[in-house]
Amino acid sequence: MINLNKVLAAMALSMFVSACSQSNITAQHQNEQLTTSPLRATGDLGVVIERATSQVQIVNHSHNTMLSEIDGLGDLSHASIVYSRDERYAYVFGRDGGLTKIDMLKDKIDNRVMQSGNSIGGAISQDGKLIAVSNYTPGGVKVFNSDTLELVATIDSTVLVNKAKNEDGSPVRSKVVGLVDAPGQKFVFSLFDSHEIWIADFSKPEMELTKFKDIGLFPYDGLISPDGRFYIAGLFGEDGLAKLDLWHLEKGVQRILPNYGKGDKKLPVYKMPHLEGWAMAGDYAFLPAVGKHSVLVVDTNTWLQVTEIKAHSQPIFVMAQPDNRQIWVNFAFPDNNTIQVFNTETFELVKTLTPGPAVLHMEFTPRGENVWISVRDNNEVHVYDTATQTLIDKLQVKSPSGIFFTNRAHQIGL
Numbered sequence: 001m002i003n004l005n006k007v008l009a010a011m012a013l014s015m016f017v018s019a020c021s022q023s024n025i026t027a028q029h030q031n032e033q034l035t036t037s038p039l040r041a042t043g044d045l046g047v048v049i050e051r052a053t054s055q056v057q058i059v060n061h062s063h064n065t066m067l068s069e070i071d072g073l074g075d076l077s078h079a080s081i082v083y084s085r086d087e088r089y090a091y092v093f094g095r096d097g098g099l100t101k102i103d104m105l106k107d108k109i110d111n112r113v114m115q116s117g118n119s120i121g122g123a124i125s126q127d128g129k130l131i132a133v134s135n136y137t138p139g140g141v142k143v144f145n146s147d148t149l150e151l152v153a154t155i156d157s158t159v160l161v162n163k164a165k166n167e168d169g170s171p172v173r174s175k176v177v178g179l180v181d182a183p184g185q186k187f188v189f190s191l192f193d194s195h196e197i198w199i200a201d202f203s204k205p206e207m208e209l210t211k212f213k214d215i216g217l218f219p220y221d222g223l224i225s226p227d228g229r230f231y232i233a234g235l236f237g238e239d240g241l242a243k244l245d246l247w248h249l250e251k252g253v254q255r256i257l258p259n260y261g262k263g264d265k266k267l268p269v270y271k272m273p274h275l276e277g278w279a280m281a282g283d284y285a286f287l288p289a290v291g292k293h294s295v296l297v298v299d300t301n302t303w304l305q306v307t308e309i310k311a312h313s314q315p316i317f318v319m320a321q322p323d324n325r326q327i328w329v330n331f332a333f334p335d336n337n338t339i340q341v342f343n344t345e346t347f348e349l350v351k352t353l354t355p356g357p358a359v360l361h362m363e364f365t366p367r368g369e370n371v372w373i374s375v376r377d378n379n380e381v382h383v384y385d386t387a388t389q390t391l392i393d394k395l396q397v398k399s400p401s402g403i404f405f406t407n408r409a410h411q412i413g414l
Contacts, residue, residue, distance in 0.1 A: 040105055042086070042087035042088055042104055042105070042406050043087065043366075043406065043407070044060055044061050044062040044365075044405075044406075045058060045059065045060055045061075045067075045087070045104055045405070045406050046058075046059050046060075046061055046363070046372075046403060046404055046405035046406060047059070047081055047090050047092075047102070047104075047403075047404050048372075048374070048381060048397055048400050048402070048403050048404075049076050049079045049081075049092075049400065049401045049402040049403075049404075050069075050076065050397060050398045050399055050400060050401075051076050051077060051079070051360075051376065051399045051400070051401040052076075052398065052399035053071075053076075053398050053399065054071060054072060054073050054074055054075070054076060055069055055070060055071050055073065055076075055398065056069070056070050056073060056076075056090075056092065056102070057069050057070075057397055057400075058070065058102075058104060058107060059381075059395070061365050061370065061372065061405060064383050064392075064393045064395065065395075066395060066397070067107065068107035070102060070107065070108065070109060072109060072112075073092055073094060073098065073100050073109075073112075074094040074095075074096045074098040074100075075094050075095040075096035075098070076092075076094055076095070076401070077095045078095045078120060078121075079092055079093060079094055079095065079401070079402060080092075080093050080121045080122070080402060080404070081093070081402065081404040081408075082122060082123060082124040082131070082408065082409075082414070083124070083404075083406050083408055083409035084124070084128055084146060084409065085127075085128035085409055085410075086409075087104065087406040087409045088103065088104055088105055089101055089102065089103060089104065089110060089146075090102040090104060090404070090406075091122065091124065091131050091146070093119060093120075093121050093122040093133055094119070095118065095119065095120070096114075096117075096118070096119075097114050097115055097116035097117050097118060097119045097135070097137075098112060098113070098114050098115075098119075099112070099113050099114075099115050099119075099122070099131065099133055099144065099149065100112040101146075101149060104406070111148070111149045112149075113144070113149050115133055115135075115142050115144070115151075116133070116135040116136075116137060116138065116142065117135075117136075117137040117138070118135065118136040118137040119133050119134060119135045119136065120134050120135070120136055120175075120176070120177060121133075121134055121177075121179055122134060122179060123179050123180050123181040123187055123413075124146065124181060125146075125181055125185055125187070125202060126181060126182075126183060126184065126185050126186075127185060128146060129145070129146055129147075130143050130144070130145070130146060130152060130185075130202060131143070131144045131145075131146050131149070132144075132179060132181075132187045132200075133179075134176040134177060134178075134179035134189055135175075135176055136175040136176070137175075138156075138166075138170065138173055139156070139157040139158075139172070139173030139174045139175050139176055139191075139193075140154065140155050140156045140157040140173060140176060141154075141155040141157075141176055141179065141187065141189060141200065142154055142155070143155070143187075143200075143202070153200075153202075153207055155198075155200055155207075155209070156173060157173045157174040157175075157176050157191050157194070158173060158174045158191055158193075158194035158196065159171040159172070159173055160172045160173065160174060160193055160194065174191040174192060174193035174194040174196070175191070175192040175193055176189050176190070176191060176192070177189070177190050177191075177192050177219065177220060177221055177222065178190040178219060178220075178221045178222020178223070178233055178275065179222075180222060180223065180224040180231065180413045181224075181412065181413060182199070182224060182228050182231070182246055182412070182413075183228040183246075183412065184201065184203050185201065185202045185203035186199055186200065186201050186202065186203070186246075187199070187200045187202070188200075188222070188224065188231045188244070188246070189222065190215075190219035190220075190221075190222050190233045191219070192218055192219060192220060192236075193218070194213075195213070195214055195215055195216060195217055195218065195219065196211060196212060196213050196214075196215060196219075197211075197212045197215050197219070197222075197231065197233060197242065197244055197253060198210065198211050198212070199211075199246075199249075210249065212244065212252060212253045215233065215242040215244075215253040216233070216235040216237070216238060216240060216241075216242045216253075216255065217235055217236070217237025217238045218235060218236040218237035219233035219234065219235055219236070219242060220233075220234055220235070220236040221233070221234050221274060221275040221276070222234070222275055223275040223276050223278055223413065224412060224413040225280060225300075225413075226280055226411070226412060226413070227412070228246065228412040228413070229245065229246055229247055230243055230244070230245060230246070231243070231244045231246060232244075232256075232275065233275075234273075234275050239258055239259055239260060240255045240256065240257055240258045240259075240260060241255070241256050241257050241260060242254075242255060242256075243255070243256045243303065256303040257287075257296075257298065257303065257304075257305060259305075260287070260289070260290070260296065260305075273287075273288035273290065273315060273316050273317070273318075274316065274317065276413070276414075277316060277317035277318060277319060278318060279318045279319055279320035279327045280300065280320065281320040281324035281327065281344045282324055282344065283299060283300055283301060284297050284298065284299065284300065284306065284344065285297075285298040285300050286298075286309075286318045286320070286327050286344070287318065288314070288315030288316060288317070288318050288329070289308070289314075289315065290314075291314065292314065293310065293311050293312065293313055293314060294308045294309055294310050294311050294315075295308070295309040295311050295315055295318055295327070295329060295342070296308055296309075297309060297347065307347060309342060309347050311329060311331070311340055312329075312331055312335060312338050312340050312352065313331040313332065313335035313338070314331055314332040314335070315329045315330070315331055315332075316330050316331060316332050316336075317329070317330050317361065317362060319362050319364070320344065321364055321368040321371075321386055322364055322366065322367060322368035323368050324344055325343070325344060325345075326341050326342065326343060326344060326350060326386065327341070327342050327344055328340075328341050328362055328371060329341075329342065330359045330360075330361075330362065330373075331359075333358075336357070336358050336359055336360075337354050337355070337356055337357050337358070337359060338352060338353065338354050338359070339352070339353040339354075339355060339359060339362075339373065340352050340353075341353070341389055350389065351389040353384070353389060355373055355375045355378075355382045355391075356375040356377065356378040356380065356382075357375065357376070357377035357378060358375065358376035358377040358378075359373055359374065359375055359376075360374045360375075360376050360400070360401045360402075361373070361374045361400075361401055361402050361403050362374075362403070363403035363404065363405055364386070365405065366405065366407040368386055369385070369386060369387070370383050370384065370385060370386060370392070371383070371384050371386055372403050373403075374397070374400035374401055374402070374403055375400070376399050376400055376401060379396060379397060379398055379399060379400070380394050380395065380396060380397065380400070381394070381395040381397045381400050381403065382394055383395070
């Protein structure tokens, strides 16, 4: 006669042995994966925009290597990038309104949404949970959940009542530019057509908007100081800059550098400088002079011009090394094959370099020992030693423009 208890016990033992065996196989497989697929950290990674191909390259700046190429990102003619707090994800803002989330460890697109018809950059909130995108068409800012890219808020910009309505009957709204993140879970941005600066505060359950009107004609770009205190907008329609002290909003928007700007140009302006390309080093700000062959030096305590550094041509980006000892300057067409390096104490020229045609962007490694420079028309990225200003490496990249390293994840306004 069959003993049912013995049968059940034997079956249980067999199942236990099988489970243990399967567990051992799984653990062995995982160990094999770890040995064949080395772990990758994110601290020395970055992304290079391939402007003409809708692609980006993921790169490593410790070894000056390219790790992968990712396709399908749309119009990258004016693309910029911010990073998640853990540096794993890059958020790419395309000119065609595409917002793309890239997984830096899996070398692939994690998510992508078409959020507008024409956009011009974006920012990530202080806590890393919100992604904001500034739009030309339709004018305004859209804010998304950084995990899912689900829409959190739509901030419509000012209606331009003197403009005819769009073909779909909707009103024409002001273009939004100069969007940055600010401390206190805020975004700050400028309205080009309606001459305003707005602050969107997401620190409370309900978003709050603070608006400053008549700040100057046609603010075309904006920046925030590295400590997050001052927001400065450049003015396309008149001389001067508009400054907002985020510690003292009661003071309103103040005009600084009244002789700086488009109206004072001495030469044709081939390209307006990006304000985010300003350098702030010690007590000085180094500004690309609009329409001049010079860099302006401004005392950030008084916001008055101290001196003017003569340069090779019309500056576009003026960027300080992380140690603030030197600034690196590139230039507008037709002199965009040149870089000049200046000392920030003496303002003297250190070196003139000629990497090649169409030098578009520079990015320093986090501690500043190297600088990566995109040379678009040579399809190259050059790596220079900042101490000696000597070329140490070249990478083949298709029409490179913006270079963005992951340490930006921990800097205000970047």
